[in-house]
Each structure stands twice: as structure tokens, then as C-alpha cells.
Amino acid sequence: xxxxxxxxxxxxxxxxxxxxxxxxxxxxxxxxxxxxxxxxxxxxxxxxxxxxxxxxxxxxxxxxxxxxxxxxxxxxxxxxxxxxxxxxxxxxxxxxxxxxxxxxxxxxxxxxxxxxxxxxxxxxxxxxxxxxxxxxxxxxxxxxxxxxxxxxxxxxxxxxxxxxxxxxxxxxxxxxxxxxxxxxxxxxxxxxxxxxxxxxxxxxxxxxxxxxxxxxxxxxxxxxxxxxxxxxxxxxxxxxxxxxxxxxxxxxxxxxxxxxxxxxxxxxxxxxxxxxxxxxxxxxxxxxxxxxxxxxxxxxxxxxxxxxxxxxxxxxxxxxxxxxxxxxxxxxxxxxxxxxxxxxxxxxxxxxxxxx
Amino acid sequence: xxxxxxxxxxxxxxxxxxxxxxxxxxxxxxxxxxxxxxxxxxxxxxxxxxxxxxxxxxxxxxxxxxxxxxxxxxxxxxxxxxxxxxxxxxxxxxxxxxxxxxxxxxxxxxxxxxxxx
Numbered sequence: 001x002x003x004x005x006x007x008x009x010x011x012x013x014x015x016x017x018x019x020x021x022x023x024x025x026x027x028x029x030x031x032x033x034x035x036x037x038x039x040x041x042x043x044x045x046x047x048x049x050x051x052x053x054x055x056x057x058x059x060x061x062x063x064x065x066x067x068x069x070x071x072x073x074x075x076x077x078x079x080x081x082x083x084x085x086x087x088x089x090x091x092x093x094x095x096x097x098x099x100x101x102x103x104x105x106x107x108x109x110x111x112x113x114x115x116x117x118x119x120x121x122x123x124x125x126x127x128x129x130x131x132x133x134x135x136x137x138x139x140x141x142x143x144x145x146x147x148x149x150x151x152x153x154x155x156x157x158x159x160x161x162x163x164x165x166x167x168x169x170x171x172x173x174x175x176x177x178x179x180x181x182x183x184x185x186x187x188x189x190x191x192x193x194x195x196x197x198x199x200x201x202x203x204x205x206x207x208x209x210x211x212x213x214x215x216x217x218x219x220x221x222x223x224x225x226x227x228x229x230x231x232x233x234x235x236x237x238x239x240x241x242x243x244x245x246x247x248x249x250x251x252x253x254x255x256x257x258x259x260x261x262x263x264x265x266x267x268x269x270x271x272x273x274x275x276x277x278x279x280x281x282x283x284x285x286x287x288x289x290x291x292x293x294x295x296x297x298x299x300x301x302x303x304x305x306x307x308x309x310x311x312x313x314x315x316x317x318x319x320x321x322x323x324x325x326x327x328x329x330x331x332x333x334x335x336x337x338x339x340x341x342x343x344x345x346x347x348x349x350x351x352x353x354x355x356x
Numbered sequence: 357x358x359x360x361x362x363x364x365x366x367x368x369x370x371x372x373x374x375x376x377x378x379x380x381x382x383x384x385x386x387x388x389x390x391x392x393x394x395x396x397x398x399x400x401x402x403x404x405x406x407x408x409x410x411x412x413x414x415x416x417x418x419x420x421x422x423x424x425x426x427x428x429x430x431x432x433x434x435x436x437x438x439x440x441x442x443x444x445x446x447x448x449x450x451x452x453x454x455x456x457x458x459x460x461x462x463x464x465x466x467x468x469x470x471x472x473x
Binding site: 040 | 359360361362363365366367368369370371372373374377378380381382384385386387388389391393394395396397398403406407408411412414415418419421422425426429430432433436437438439440441442443444446447450451454457458461465470471472
């Protein structure tokens with residue numbers, strides 16, 4: 001009743017009964033594109049409001065209150081404002097690379113977002129090498145950030161981009177290794193296969209090493225979104241705004257939106273590989289059959305969004321609680337602490353899988 | 357509908373979204389020309405020289421290390437999918453590969469390549 005699969009198949013049948021085949025395909029492609037775009041924009045708007053409100057409450061303020069009831073229209077006001085701002089024509093930058101960077105950042109962000117599985121039947125990109133695909137396409141964003149900093153021809157953006165490059169590539173290793181740990185446990189690289197493998201219990205409760213992998217993934221994922229204690233690529237007190245200083249108007253807005261949705265995507269992938277994606281919470285016991293039945297009644301998309309937003313809230317909590325790291329501390333944390341631990345954890349997981 | 361087709365659709369969507377946003381912004385926003393406005397932003401004083409110059413080698417070292425370990429992760433993925441079926445023998449086989457890598461990391465650590473100086 002509450003699942004979206006019925007609606008999707010109804011649209012498909014209605015289209016294919018009334019249109020020729022090529023038109024059906026075309027309309028479906030357009031619908032998929034518009035659907036992803038709408039979801040992407042909606043999540044960006046929700047996250048912008050959430051961030052501002054949560055940040056305000058952490059600092060004992062009220063946050064936006066004027067636009068709409070309880071400030072609910074604030075992100076729309078922000079969006080309209082940023083669309084009306086001038087895109088300043090720069091004289092000394094490399095125009096081609098300057099705009100290519102923008103495309104790379106958004107392609108990386110939207111294509112990773114497309115790999116999320118929002119519910120049982122709302123599945124976008126699901127390759128049989130899904131984990132690999134996610135790792136590969138999300139690193140397009142790094143290229144975009146490096147290009148943005150370099151092509152702006154500004155010293156602040158240059159330093160910001162270099163810091164971002166060093167930080168993102170370093171932390172990509174740890175998040176990649178923790179995903180690898182999960183691939184060892186699940187025995188497949190397909191994201192839907194990984195979720196399927198969690199139908200009895202989530203991976204989190206299948207092995208003790210998953211906990212270590214999840215903690216490392218969350219730290220590394222948080223660092224990859226350039227936020228919180230790891231925000232030195234755009235440290236506003238040192239570099240004014242880091243790699244996107246020279247972007248104005250909507251070009252800056254796209255960077256902003258991309259960053260927010262990346263936060264959700266990281267949380268979503270974490271949900272899918274550690275917390276069972278859209279799988280409801282089940283207790284594997286005789287006496288819990290009634291409890292499991294009640295859990296099954298909650299729609300699967302609600303499970304996914306609840307878990308993902310739970311992880312997003314965790315990320316906001318970290319962001320507003322810790323002071324910024326220095327670059328040597330940042331690289332020390334990654335290369336001397338997280339990296340050896342995740343290598344060891346991977347090996348232990350392989351032993352666990354082979355012997356249990 | 358296969359994943360590859362959806363992937364292409366999503367990619368085109370991303371490109372269209374950026375193009376549309378830039379065009380809408382360009383149409384709605386005010387435009388004015390000013391010689392000072394096009395200069396690189398720097399606290400009100402003109403920038404000295406170009407910003408496209410040689411940069412600190414520390415970042416380069418980390419990029420090299422990243423390359424090594426990223427390729428390692430790529431090579432480990434096929435093994436990871438079949439660890440369950442390979443059993444203990446598979447771990448023995450991969451242990452040698454990992455040993456070389458860990459030696460590499462230890463060497464870089466001892467040489468001080470992981471320090472930020």
C-alpha cells in the first residue's frame with residue numbers, strides 16, 4: 001500500500017499500453033531524470049534547513065524563524081536569493097576549466113546519489129560491481145575540487161584545493177578499505193546483493209569487525225564531505241572560503257548543494273552496507289515473530305530515510321562539537337591510525353569469514 | 357531497463373541541471389562590468405604575480421602514497437568477493453600480497469614520508 005513499486009509499474013503499464021515502444025522508453029528516461037533531480041533538490045533543501053536549525057540549537061539560538069512557519073520556507077528563500085545574484089565575470093581565470101569543475105562536482109555527486117536504494121523497489125543504478133562504481137564515481141568530485149581551485153587563479157583557492165586534494169584522497173583509502181571489509185562479509189559487490197544478505201540480521205550484528213569498519217567509515221566519510229573538524233579545505237578563518245571563493249551566484253550554490261547531498265549520500269551508503277538499507281529491524285528468535293511483523297508493516301523507504309537521516313544527525317553532532325584539525329594532525333590521523341587499523345580489520349574479517 | 361542506461365540518464369541529468377542552473381542564474385541576475393570586479397579576490401589588495409606556480413612537494417608525496425594504496429584496494433576487491441569460497445587458502449595467498457604492501461607503508465613511515473614538515 002505504502003510502497004512505491006506499485007506506482008512505478010502502473011506508470012510503466014499505462015505508458016506501454018498507450019504509446020509506441022520508443023516513446024515509452026523516452027518518456028520513462030525523462031521521468032527518471034526528473035525524478036532523480038526532484039529527489040536531489042528536495043534532499044538538498046531539507047538538509048540546508050536541518051543544518052541551520054540543528055546548528056542553531058547546538059549554539060542555543062533559534063535559527064531561521066521568519067520565512068514561513070518555524071522558518072520552513074528558509075531554504076526556498078535561500079535558493080531564490082542565490083539565483084538572483086550576479087555571476088561575476090572574472091578576468092584572469094581559466095574559463096573552460098572553471099566551468100568544467102562545476103560539472104565534475106555535480107556529476108560525481110548526482111551519479112553517486114543515483115546508486116542509493118531508497119526502498120525495496122526504488123532502485124536506481126545497481127551494477128554488479130556496485131561498491132566499485134560508488135568508489136570510482138565519487139572520486140570525480142575530488143577532480144572537480146582540484147580543478148576549481150587551480151582554474152580560479154587565486155592563492156586562497158589554490159591552498160584550499162591542495163588541502164582538499166590531500167584530505168580527500170587520503171580518507172578515500174580508509175572508506176574504501178571499510179567497504180572492502182563489508183564485501184568480504186557479504187561475498188558480493190552488488191549493492192542490492194549486499195542488502196539482500198542482510199535480510200536476517202544487519203551486517204552490524206553479524207560480526208564484531210563490522211563495528212570497527214563502520215566507525216572508520218563514518219570518520220572517513222565525514223572527512224570526505226569537508227565538514228566539521230575536517231573542514232580545513234574551506235577554513236573560513238584562514239582561507240575565507242577555500243576552493244570556491246571565486247564562484248559567485250548559482251555557481252557557488254551548486255557547490256553548496258553538491259556538498260550537502262554528498263553528506264546524505266555518504267550516510268545512505270553507510271546505511272546500505274552496515275545498517276541493512278531498507279531492511280526492517282528483525283530479531284532472530286521464536287518469541288519475536290510478532291515484533292518482526294510490526295516492523296515489516298513500516299514502509300521500506302521510511303526505514304531507509306530514517307536510518308540515513310540518523311547518520312546525518314550524527315555527522316551534524318560531530319561537526320558542531322569538535323574544533324578544526326591542523327593539516328599534520330589530519331594526515332597523522334589517517335595514515336598512522338585509521339589506515340593500519342582498517343588494514344588489520346580487513347584481515348581479521350577475512351579470517352572470521354573463512355573460519356566461522 | 358538496465359543499470360547502464362539509468363547511469364547514462366543520470367549523468368545527462370546532472371549536465372542538464374548545471375547548464376539550466378547557470379542559464380537561469382544568468383537570465384535572472386543583474387549584470388555589471390567593472391575592471392576591479394574581475395580581479396582575483398584578495399582582501400582588497402591586488403594580487404602579486406600569478407597563482408599558477410610551483411607548490412609544496414608534501415602534497416605530491418601523499419598523492420604518490422595514495423596511488424599505491426588505491427591500486428592495492430582495486431586489486432583486493434576481486435579477492436574480497438570470493439573469500440568465503442576460497443577459505444583459509446585464499447587468505448594465505450593474499451597474505452603475501454598484503455605483507456609487501458605493509459612493508460611499503462612501514463618503509464614510508466620510517467623514512468618520515470608520513471610526517472608533515
